[in-house]
Amino acid sequence: MTTPPAGLRERKKQATREALREAALRLAVERGPDQVRVEDIAEAAGVSPRTYNNYFASREQAIVSAVTADREARIAAAVTAGPAGVRLADAVTEAVVEQYANAGEREQQALLLITARTALRDAFLDATADIEPPLTAAIAERLGDAEARTARVLAASVAAAVRIALEDWLQPAGSAEAVGAAGLVVPAGSLPDHLRTTLAPLAPAFDAAERRTREGGL
Amino acid sequence: MTTPPAGLRERKKQATREALREAALRLAVERGPDQVRVEDIAEAAGVSPRTYNNYFASREQAIVSAVTADREARIAAAVTAGPAGVRLADAVTEAVVEQYANAGEREQQALLLITARTALRDAFLDATADIEPPLTAAIAERLGDAEARTARVLAASVAAAVRIALEDWLQPAGSAEAVGAAGLVVPAGSLPDHLRTTLAPLAPAFDAAERRTREGGL
DNA sequence: CCGCAATCTTGCGCGTACGCAATATTGCGG
DNA sequence: CCGCAATATTGCGTACGCGCAAGATTGCGG
Known part of the structure; x- marks a missing residue:
């Protein structure tokens, strides 16, 4: 019910989301939460800043979601x-x-x-x-x-x-x-x-x- | 407890807040909610846009607070x-x-x-x-x-x-x-x-x- | 193997949110 | 009545959130 094999499309989306989460948390830990811009996270995850906001509505959400998942x-x-x-x-x-x-x-x-x-x-x-x-x-x-x-x-x-x-x-x-x-x-x-x-x-x-x-x- | 006469300072703050509320609601009704910028509300209330954000953290809050007060x-x-x-x-x-x-x-x-x-x-x-x-x-x-x-x-x-x-x-x-x-x-x-x-x-x-x-x- | 519809990504632009530091206002002693 | 500390207002600068429309990607049916 939760995960029938699912197409490539969906898997890519999850991968991107995951990548953004990880990048956000890693960068926040590395250089302190205030020294991380959305642009940095997006770059680290290999997507455009605009795409970041398709996944997370705020800068904080990505970091937090790495924990709450x-x-x-x-x-x-x-x-x-x-x-x-x-x-x-x-x-x-x-x-x-x-x-x-x-x-x-x-x-x-x-x-x-x-x-x-x-x-x-x-x-x-x-x-x-x-x-x-x-x-x-x-x-x-x-x-x-x-x-x-x-x-x-x-x-x-x-x-x-x-x-x-x-x-x-x-x-x-x-x-x-x-x-x-x-x-x-x-x-x-x-x-x-x-x-x-x-x-x-x-x-x-x-x-x-x-x-x-x-x-x-x- | 709630309102000892209170100084002029506090009364002015409440007045400003009230003015912003009213202005926000009035403008929203007049020209539709999407056609109202923070700048407009602030101007109508006679304060700077920056001051608006000292009272309300979002554009919507002012409008809503006129109702929920x-x-x-x-x-x-x-x-x-x-x-x-x-x-x-x-x-x-x-x-x-x-x-x-x-x-x-x-x-x-x-x-x-x-x-x-x-x-x-x-x-x-x-x-x-x-x-x-x-x-x-x-x-x-x-x-x-x-x-x-x-x-x-x-x-x-x-x-x-x-x-x-x-x-x-x-x-x-x-x-x-x-x-x-x-x-x-x-x-x-x-x-x-x-x-x-x-x-x-x-x-x-x-x-x-x-x-x-x-x-x-x- | 191909084309087409659905979907995702991206650049652009506008308006918003807010930290900061300078300036103005208030109102309490003196 | 005055100066001074506390507090409010404002301009500026930066970054964010998101609607929009163009372009890329996916994957279904033929």
Whole structure:
């Protein structure tokens, strides 16, 4: 379904996209993110600057996409792969955690780069919205067509929650530090735990939807 | 808290912002959205083009903000104003519905404009994200400091749901039309009902949070 | 093996977004 | 009433985003 042999045309497009991603990340690492112009990336990938913009709508997207790549697809797959026995909320949570936990050598290095510059940070956070469509599909599959709208809302909520979790986690801790009182802040903990905590409040909504499906399905 | 008399400086800034908003909307209506350059708006408001960009980061933002203006503040106020007796989920839902239902003459006209052009439509939808911070504050007030993180996630989820509701509602109905089977689509109904339906799946999450607060507060 | 329709790439041009440094405005002590 | 620090406005320069139309590439049907 995802990749029937596919024609040469499509393969070339993917190759170009890949080349742009790699070039963007490599150059950004080599000489610092601000010293890389679109022109440079395009040249390194062997295409015209205009073509670059046919693939990426902003300078930052290419760099970020080198890290986020096909995270969306993997999350959706992980949800779908989950056994039907477990709570949907848990399936989704673990699928998300899994994808953000397995940070490879290169991802780690890129993350440092991204955290530094605000523009990149924003682009990185915006990229979390991309998980929404595939996640919608995966959730809809479990909830049934009657809850299509619910699936969409839940997927969007998850994306929003993930974004928040990453936002907090990426804080240089340079802000107010301790917020005293009951403001726990927790930006220091491990990312997986942080994601789980942030997603937790949504669980009741998933449970209710799942229950509704079960009852309706009888 | 919101507006102590405030100095001249601040008032002038608001006046400029207001002037830019109005100029942008007026010109967009008069000659069509694509025939308005930033230069025109700035001139009409009596400031330099460069100053325009100190107030709005894109050409579309000014136009859209003439419609969305201080929707954020009003939603937050409506939630806070809600009696403590009603379910938080209902308070939030009704606060949101209220703000989007009361569309004035001018808003209605502007909406037509916005729906037409994709760039404006996107900017309009992106503007829903602005309700998140004030909504977070309003929800946090009801849930207590211990649920600060929950408040943030719920507010973001609401914003995401509202966005989805508006997205569907704005569809030119030019797409697949009937999705057959149980895909109800409903883009034709009234906006208030549509908002309520879309927000409904989040209610259980609100209920759970509220319950937690009550128990913890004992 | 060929031609043709679909699609991708590219150069061009316009308008936009924004960092920077100079200049003007505001409004708080003195 | 005045000077001074803080803040806003502006011009300039650079790079980006993208619509458009011409030219190249792909690959399907004959």
